[in-house]
Amino acid sequence: MKNIIIVSFALLFAMNICAAKKSKVTPLQFNPDNGVKASLTMTDGKVVNYTAYTKLYFVTNVEDSTYQYMNIFVPEGATHQSPMFLRTYVGGYMASEAGYPQAQDASGRALAEGYVLVIPGSRGRTSTVKQGKKTIYTGRAPKALLDLKAAVRYLRHFDNVIPGNAEKIITDGTSAGGAMSSLLGATGNHPSYAPLLKAMGAADERDDVFASVCYCPITDLDHADMAYEWLYVNTDSRKSLSASKQALSQELAAQFPSYINSLGLKKADGTALNAENYLDYIKQILIKSAQEAKDAGADIPDSLGFSFSSMAAFQAPVNGQSSRPGMGNNRAEGMPGGERRPSVGRPGGGRKPSAGMPPMRISGRKMVGEYITDLDMGKYLNYVVSTQPLKGVPAFDSYNVDGAAASGENGEFGNAQGSDVNFTSWSAEKAGTAVSEEVKENVRLLNPMCFIGDGVSSVAPHWYIRHGARDRDTAFSVSINLAAKLQNSGKDVNFKLPWNRPHSGDYALNELFAWMAEIVK
Incomplete structure (x- = not known):
């Protein structure tokens, strides 16, 4: 049986x-x-x-x-x-x-x-x-x-x-x-x-x-619009919009700092993660992502906004030749076959690599193992936007805001009769409606x-x-905040913005x- x-x-x-x-x-x-x-x-x-x-x-x-x-x-x-x-x-x-x-x-x-x-x-x-x-x-x-x-x-x-x-x-x-x-x-x-x-x-x-x-x-989702505009408001894409859309973008972007500060998040070292240092925090995560990819052999062009370390001030003699101080990246790139492998100098021009620094080798325009020292976030965000157009303004709660059509999220919070509804008070006010208590609760539950x-x-x-690292379907901050809040709560979190990955x-x-x-x- x-x-x-x-x-x-x-x-x-x-x-x-x-x-x-x-x-x-x-x-x-x-x-x-x-x-x-x-x-x-x-x-x-x-x-x-x-x-x-x-x-x-x-x-x-x-x-x-x-x-x-x-x-x-x-x-x-x-x-x-x-x-x-x-x-x-x-x-x-x-x-x-x-x-x-x-x-x-x-x-x-x-x-x-x-x-x-x-x-x-x-x-x-x-x-x-x-x-x-x-x-x-x-x-x-x-x-x-x-x-x-x-x-x-x-x-x-x-x-x-x-x-x-x-x-x-x-x-x-x-x-x-x-x-x-x-x-x-x-x-x-x-x-x-x-x-x-x-x-x-x-x-x-x-x-x-x-x-x-x-x-x-x-x-x-109730903070996704402000996060999106805060990140992308100064891109060329947003600056090319109509005056009314630009005004909406700027208004939403201005709300994000208060939200970030309200979360009370901390970085891994225990210092506060707030509106003043948040953009730099994103930048450091992106630099880490790009560096990891570069060390694995990826080509990271300057045009994306990255800055790279200079070559060592002193190069060891090769095949009996004299040393050639002050060689920069451009001259190193011209070496035939990558025969001359410059050592990475310590402060003061020593010949031994610094502890923990990866070996360098010639690869295309830049050198694998070369350190990324900075990132121009304006250039980088324009690069992200160039790979896929941004969503509209607002990106998520768009229904009837400055004539915009409903998004999928407007339908998600609709009712059993198939309605579309606004689910943030800001968009609801722009659309001339109000968010019901039922919708507010459903937003919280999600x-x-x-x-x-x-x-x-x-x-x-x-x-x-x-x-x-080039996913523009929602702002980087959505996943960053989720990871940070979990880490602050003592959870084991493995988080990355993987290099050059789309949605x-x-x-x-x-x-x-x-x-x-x-x-x-």
């Missing part, structure tokens, strides 16, 4: 009382005998065998059967101690169906590395169902997050029969999915979500996670910054955050999975 595990009738009854009247009641269940054997061929030719468990509904009151279930994939050799990798494919705050492992991204890599892979579906701002002749939007904020939290609760509810360790859940997502991953990590077990999850029929379990992987998270360090949330102990995710998988291997030991 098949070993089907079902939540108790009493629990179902309690959950159903709170259910929406038109919901379909589907008992939570997991049958370990229902797995289907399959395999995945990785890009290197390796074949990964696994068992798939599909169409696992994670709530008892299923409002939208297209999305409110998950698929679980158990690789050969997995045990109840194997960590679990929860990959969400949410993008643009839209609905995401439960999918299957892909050899090209982190889902397939996770299987190959022995992780139990979980791919949940979730409703989004575009998901709808028909109720009679009416079209109902099922996934407006915070429904996607609730679905993902319900998925985590499901994994804990059946932890004794599903292979994998529900105490070692690592979430992963990109863009709006990165925001969802950050929210899963920041809002664990917070009571604000409890009544909403109960009404859905989610399992009465914990929903905190072990680690969150967040690629370019589009989050902190902002991880509101929960980190509040003493109530069970925040994930480990974080991997990446935002590309993207699941890259540098060797680096990601090496980090994951360390934290799950």
Whole structure:
């Protein structure tokens, strides 16, 4: 007889009382005998065998059967101690169906590395169902997050029969999915979500996670417009806008310093991170990113705004020739075949490299290992803008502001009838409306910054955050602030602005999975 595990009738009854009247009641269940054997061929030719468990509904009151279930994939050799990798494919705050492992991204890599892979579906701002002749939007904020939290609760509810360790859940997502991953990590077990999850029929379990992987998270939406304009207001792109748009950009940019100061963030050395030093803080992170890439062989042209160290004042004789003091980069670049390898001088012109300084070698216009000493942020931001046009003004809460159309985020905070709404008081005032209390609460529920360090949330102990060094989909500060607040709260945070990366995710998988291997030991 098949070993089907079902939540108790009493629990179902309690959950159903709170259910929406038109919901379909589907008992939570997991049958370990229902797995289907399959395999995945990785890009290197390796074949990964696994068992798939599909169409696992994670709530008892299923409002939208297209999305409110998950698929679980158990690789050969997995045990109840194997960590679990929860990959969400949410993008643009839209609905995401439960999918299957892909050899090209982190889902397939996770299987190959022995992780139990979980791919949940979730409703989004575009998901709808028909109720009679009416079209109902099922996934407006915070429904996607609730679905993902319900998925985590499901994994804990059946932890004794599903292979994998529900105490070692690592979430992963990109863009709006990165925001969802950050929210899963920041809002664990917070009571604000409890009544909403109960009404859905989610399992009465914990929903905190072990680690969150967040690629370019589009989050902190209620401050994203001011952050965006503060960063880009002086670019040539913004200066070419109409006078009314320029005025809006400047007005939004002026709000950002107060917001930064209100966060009370600190740098790694314990000093304050505030409006006065924030631009320099971004600059130092970008310099570090570019230096790391340069040391690996990347060509970093001067035109992006970087300044480079001069050659040593003294060069050692080569092949019996006399030394040639004062050689700069231009002359070094002209050496045939890179035969003369100048030593890096210490202060005072000594010949030995300074401690910790990487070796130099000729490579193109600049020298690999050469130190980046400064960055002209104006030039650099114009470079970023040249790779992809900026968003409009405002970038996120744009609905009816100076005639602008609604953004996806305006739809995210709309209602079940499909409305678009303003979700910041500034944009609402410009549009001649007001932000309702319901929308204000939904904005809060979708902002991880509101929960980190509040003493109530069970925040994930480990974080991997990446935002590309030329990703203009939201300001660098959104990920920087998230990382800083987590670090200030004592969390383990691995954060970078990877060099020359656009808006993207699941890259540098060797680096990601090496980090994951360390934290799950």
